[in-house]
Amino acid sequence: MQITVLSGGVGGARFVRGLVTSLHQRGEEGADDATDTVTVIGNTGDDITLFGLRVCPDLDSLLYTLGGAVDETQGWGREGDTRLLMEELGALGVQPQWFGLGDKDLGTHVARSLWLAQGATLSQVTDRLARRWGLPEQGVRLLPATDTPIETHVVVPDGDGERAIHFQEWWVRHGASLPALRFTVAGLAQAAPAPGVLEAIRGADVVLLPPSNPVVSIGIILGVPGVRDALRGTRAPVVGVSPLIGGRPVRGHADACLAPLGVEVSAAGVAGLYADLLDGWLVDDADAGATYPSRVAVRSLDLLMRDTEGAARIAGAALDLAAELAGGTR
């Protein structure tokens, strides 16, 4: 089975880890054959150049989480990391200091920046990193949404006017507390899907949308020219998992991202964003009673991903719904 996932960072990474676990469990139970492959299309709108180094937070969260090397408490960065290099930059007065990069983590960024400077594409760089973290052995292929450098900026009020700041400055430094007037993504209109991205969507048996941020994670991937059309056109059922439970994000600041779009901060509001491409939608039991787009099959369950087993349970439910939809009369 070819499974394609559009993913943001921490939440998406935990979902994909659960998905891999779920597929492994199903394989042992004989429910699936052994040829499952998971293609993860990762958001690159969060990418940022810090200290001359290219940082891809969402791709790295996916790599470290699947590689068993993530700092589980943070959900991002490397387990057991130190910050000696950043402390030295701080002593030298180099800004910004609000984005925490560990010494092990910086190894990734130094290597990535070096390879990019040598002419490798982000896809090629990501493939090398994926091998480091054993993704192929898990049947997982990680693709950046695009090899074109893109960066999400957030337009915020500034006195009587407004100004644009990098997404990470808004998200990490300000904790999404500055009101976002709108999001702009530098480079997005001219971005090309990375090699394999459209094929992975068109050729999939199932497409999954994890409980990632619908605006600044999955929304960015959908904005890469061609991706949304591919999702609308694929014969695979597209099944998503709500990132909101009872109108609140499980993690992160999806509420602050939905507000400027005028979208209701709810599982139904997010489903509406995906209405043109969504076939199935998993919501929390708390949201079972809401009204969803009519063509979308909605199922409710406990959506809190407490651990990998919990993520596997939710991913399994998404696969079940996809199977149900594929067997139906789409």
Add this chain to the structure above:
Amino acid sequence: MQITVLSGGVGGARFVRGLVTSLHQRGEEGADDATDTVTVIGNTGDDITLFGLRVCPDLDSLLYTLGGAVDETQGWGREGDTRLLMEELGALGVQPQWFGLGDKDLGTHVARSLWLAQGATLSQVTDRLARRWGLPEQGVRLLPATDTPIETHVVVPDGDGERAIHFQEWWVRHGASLPALRFTVAGLAQAAPAPGVLEAIRGADVVLLPPSNPVVSIGIILGVPGVRDALRGTRAPVVGVSPLIGGRPVRGHADACLAPLGVEVSAAGVAGLYADLLDGWLVDDADAGATYPSRVAVRSLDLLMRDTEGAARIAGAALDLAAELAGGTR
């Protein structure tokens, strides 16, 4: 008193630290006034770009040693450093792994590379780093010999032919064990002395040559167009300290560097390299009986720099000889 020092890395850094200590002791004794300033002109021929980062080993040894942050055992790098970033690069298959860069140390290289990329000169970068390490408070100004990127390469035999490798590859990776046919310095002929370098030599009251490598450290500085002429022309006495004791380098591989020049591996051989600009020459007692260039005043003493006090003693002897020469009939 304006003291100008031409310095390589570890040995030069220890000598300069001893010089600062000696000046402090003399100041307390009332032998000198409080306005001593030391201008150190550091070798940049060792510089190397690793992993896309610009590394200046000799300047950094000077900075860390004077800043009290050097790894005393190694003589270079930061005290109490770790190598998590390099280990990650190793796990990613990024070469070379033979040049050890610690995590704190890499903070310097990341900042330097960032500032250079932003358009700062190496002089400006070095000045920022010098402030970090408290050099101005010690009356020390550190100048790179040149802001022009230069790199020393070593031509070594290769089958029936020869090949050039970076100085650091020869020195660090191979421990100077490959026979050097000759040294070439990319960029040297077109290099300009960094701002202040020629003025510091011309306007000095004393010029000191520490026991640094005469070929690949001081020799490179002397090769920057204009520097050698300034030394020949300065009215200040030029006093050097032999890097060889009993025909052997105290540290490093000066012997392997002198051989391809056809220069005798001895204190007298090195003095001959400086004969056109040298006024005073400190040698070890073991070398007191040798024949030196006739116009050079030679004094012998115990030249082993066992610790900072020992370095201060040698630096003080160099200052004494300079004072003697300045009071004489040059």
